[in-house]
Amino acid sequence: MFCEKSVELIRELHRMGDGQLPAFNEDSIRQVLEEMKALYEPEQNQSDVNEAKTEGKSELIPSIKFRHCCLLRNQRCISAYLYDRLLRIRALRWEYGSVLPTAIRFHMCAEEMEWFNQYKKSLATYMRSIGGEEGLDITQDMKPPKSLYIEVRCLKDHGEFEIDDGTVILLKKNSQHFLPRWKCEQLIRQGVLEHVIS
Amino acid sequence: MDALSYLSVPPGIGMEENFFSLDDILLSHERLPCRTESAFPRLGFLEKSSDSRDIPEGTKMEMPLWLAKGLYEKKRRVLSMELPKVYREGWRTVFGADPAVVDLQKMGPYYYGLGSQMLHFDSPENPEIANTILQTFIGRFRRTMDSSQNAYNEDTSALVERLDCLERSLFKSGQSGLNSFQLWEKGRSSHLTASSLVINYRKRKITDLQA
Known part of the structure; x- marks a missing residue:
């Protein structure tokens, strides 16, 4: 069946429900993208689409729809994988501060590193803009302080x-x-x- | 307890699915028995039991929920869905007798989620299914709530063993509420602790070394 690989990606994140960041699974992502290419491939899918259109072969429509569903499913899984990882990476900024341990940085791909740096910058700009002259560090005092x-x-x-x-x-x-x-x-x-x- | 800065996307409510929710994606991967009502040309390789080029009309096969939902149409019959066992009459009687005895982890583990999703498919039994799910939830909720509010500092694995995924997440929120309350009562809620992410990460590193 199609779309098994993409669900594997989701399972991998689901197993680490506490917000740990597993290594970026580039290999699986590539395999899913290849599967999507194969589903869309000109030889079969496109020729089916053409036949259905020009020759009015409506019996091909279920198969075309079948592939279309698989494409959408893979798209959903990959988007969810990437999005959930971003949520985790965002959490790291609040838990570890702006400098991440190397071991964790190794688990991110280049684009995720870039996103993290952008997020850091946005947060810093915001924190400078509030609380008067010196800015306000909103990552401080997550629990109300009782003493200095x-x-x-x-x-x-x-x-x-x-x-x-x-x-x-x-x-x-x-x-x-x-x-x-x-x-x-x-x-x-x-x-x-x-x-x-x- | 720690206020976690990572919160996963929550699953959808009722018949809705949440696009980004990991739980909903796994739920929609559950397989459902169904029968094809029209042929699927040139997809025969997906059905391992036959060698033909097409999937012929009338083939009985199992399809994941996402695919069935995508292919199913009310007007044109492409697929006809069969109910999974747990939602059929026989099991409905069991749930009606005593919902608390059923091991929903084994039968599901997405009993409520999948049941609500089944309502997307036109079936004369839909009203009964909906009612059974609701009554089952009501019948089991009290015990879930009680146990999550009273198990402090003890092993809860036996308590959650037979719970459905939805019930487990309710149990978890109950536990975290209980723990926060206990901390507050002891005057320790302002105690600063290491982030649970950091702690768990370190634990994992140790096991990595041992492996």
């Missing part, structure tokens, strides 16, 4: 880290610090720091 400073513990060596007043602190594994909340929110989300509640 929080206690955090380092989960891995992260190197030096500069805070507002210019002090440089060393984020060493298992060290504990009392830092401005807005400075560490991103690092907590990335799993570098852990929020300690006493």
Whole structure:
């Protein structure tokens, strides 16, 4: 049957329901596109269409419609695949910040990288345009803050880290610090720091 | 719980399908028994049981829902659809007796979705099918809701085992509501946590290494 390959693409995303980004499956996409070409191919489909038109062979219409449905189905699957991936990539900007780990970047195709960069830019432009002179970082304070400073513990060596007043602190594994909340929110989300509640 | 920034496209409601929804695409891949009412010239290679060039009229075959929906016409009979077993009279009686005993994961897993989609095809049994689906949902909903609201911090695999996809997603929202409420009660809702995406990604990397 046709359109098995394109559903495979959808299954692949569906299996990772939590928003992980699997590697871009270029191979399958190409196979689906080839199948679509074959469905549309001049030798068979087009000759059927011509015969139906010029010679009034209406008995060919069901087969033509059959192929047409398959083409539309493949189109739907591929669009949904690409669109769902974009949703996932957009989420990455909010979860990881503007710089993605290399392992994840390897899972994106060139066009997706470009889209991600454009999205980053649009978001940055928007954030600069609101909240007065300095702009407003809307990826901060996803949960309403209760205090300006929080206690955090380092989960891995992260190197030096500069805070507002210019002090440089060393984020060493298992060290504990009392830092401005807005400075560490991103690092907590990335799993570098852990929020300690006493 | 974490407010996830990735939300997949939700499935359509009722008889509608959502074009981009992964769930709806998988649902429309379910196979339905049907009979061709006209020949399909030059597509014989799709039917493995025969060697002829065409698919002749009157062939019994299974077609995915998307194809059946595309080919089906009310005026010109190209296909006639048969009901899958779960929607037939016999099973409808079972659902009427006690909807809670049926394993919809095994019978479906898109019992409600596929049932609503079957209404696209003209069948004299349509009103009964619609009614059975509705009554089944009503009959099972209370238990689904109860269990999702009361299973805190425990293994839920036994609870969701027999649920249909729709019921599973309801169960999941119930659980996430319950978890958020518990966090709030303990005064931990402002606790900052690592993104679940990051955590899961790391888990996967470890398993990749082991493999």
